[in-house]
Amino acid sequence: MAECIRCGEYTKFDGGLCYSCYKNEVKSTDVTIKSKEEEETSKRKPKIEAKENPWISGVIKGRIAETIVEELFRSLGFQVFSYGMENSIPGIKDLLKGVRGDVSKNIRQMPDFVVFKDNQAHFIEVKYRSSGELAIKDIDKYGDYPFENALFVLVTKKHIKCISYKELKEGKEISQTCHSYLGNRKEFDTDKNLIIEYCKYAVKFFENV
Incomplete structure (x- = not known):
């Protein structure tokens, strides 16, 4: 040195x-x-x-949220497999530019991860919302979501919450005051204290954005 x-x-x-x-x-x-x-x-x-590019800013926030959720599930003993469009079909993003149709739409909507534990697998789609809100209109704005068994993990500035696509279709929503915490999901039998620890990481990264 x-x-x-x-x-x-x-x-x-x-x-x-x-x-x-x-x-x-x-x-x-x-x-x-x-x-x-x-x-x-x-x-x-x-x-x-310097002007902030909202698209780039959104991509960065989304990547941070995905990383937090990925590491959280690994800590909870899950096997985590990247499943999104670029991970499953490398290079497909450029090929789909300007392409329309159900197949291209479904590819773009592929969930971010597949998590596996105790002989059960789950599709996980990660979202970041500073508003702390998520509704069916946010998911189906590009058409019906094709992965009906997917679970949406919402990272906010204070919490990590979770809701299934089926629940969203039934009219349920995630709001700032709801109690749809990831630790309450029966699918995962999760460690609430560990989830709280990862919530602190989210607060640390997103408190000033």
Whole structure:
């Protein structure tokens, strides 16, 4: 590990200074002051603020939610198999651009995972919603969902909840105040304390987004 030549603290480069010593070194030397002309020029330049791309932001949030749920099920003793479109049929996403029809729609709607334990398998579709809400209109907006036995695991800023597609079809919904927690699902016989631990991860990652 490289050490600062002045104080002995960690630094990235051999024979160099750490960040604190570097700052002190800069302060001890003459610093060039901007001329008035430079200051006026900088004032006239418009400030460019980075704009968030909502699509990319949504993809990232979805990936984080999937990872949390995947690791949660592994911790609960399940075998977890990636099942989504890109995992099952690599490269198919590009081929389906502009393609319409039931087959292409069904491929796009493939659940994210298959989880297996005690001779039982389940389709798992992971969703992230900052609103903490999920209804049938959110699932069937592209047409009838073809995986009728799927379970939807909803990751929010505070909870991890779960509802089946059949329940959604019956008119049930996940709301901010409902008690459809993953730990209450009879299909999984889950460890509620472990689920609470993973809820904390969700809070950590999503509290500022």
